[in-house]
Amino acid sequence: MSLRHRRISEHNADETGIDLAPMLDFVLNLLIFFIITAVFLKEIGITVSRPNASSSVEKKESSSIVIAIDAAGDILVDRKLTDERSVRAAIERLHAQRPEDAVVVVAHEDAPTGILVSVIDQARQGGVMAVSIAASQNAM
Structure with missing residues (x-):
């Protein structure tokens, strides 16, 4: 039984790690989206220059x-x-x-x-x- 117990514990140790690849893909997609959309934003208004003196x-x-x-x-x-x-x-x-x-x-x-x-x-x-x-x- 101890051999079986070791195999189960080794198998659980492999599954308990967190896979970061999907999260990194998601963050990279968000970064690309915000960079692309920031280029299209334009400020609306007029420029007014006041005299200094x-x-x-x-x-x-x-x-x-x-x-x-x-x-x-x-x-x-x-x-x-x-x-x-x-x-x-x-x-x-x-x-x-x-x-x-x-x-x-x-x-x-x-x-x-x-x-x-x-x-x-x-x-x-x-x-x-x-x-x-x-x-x-x-x-x-």
Whole structure:
């Protein structure tokens, strides 16, 4: 009986080891999957470059149509209070008088982003393609 007992214990010792090959295959497949899918991910958004000095905005303001947006969301087009829906008409009128001018949107840092995007869209619809964005702590 002792010989039979030894054969059974040797047989059990061979079966108790863990086979790592399937796990390694699975991990390798996951790694390949994530590497391939990471290549296809793209960030959506626009790149905005802000001026570093206040003098860069001042140079542009002398030959630009300035739109200011304060923290409350009020819009000033060339220092005249304007409704959000009439920005396009004001830009078309000013662009007809000064066709070489660009538009600079000076927004307060707490200004609503939706209004800023709407003003930029309306300026482009008004015929001005050169629209710049500037941030200010006091837009008025």
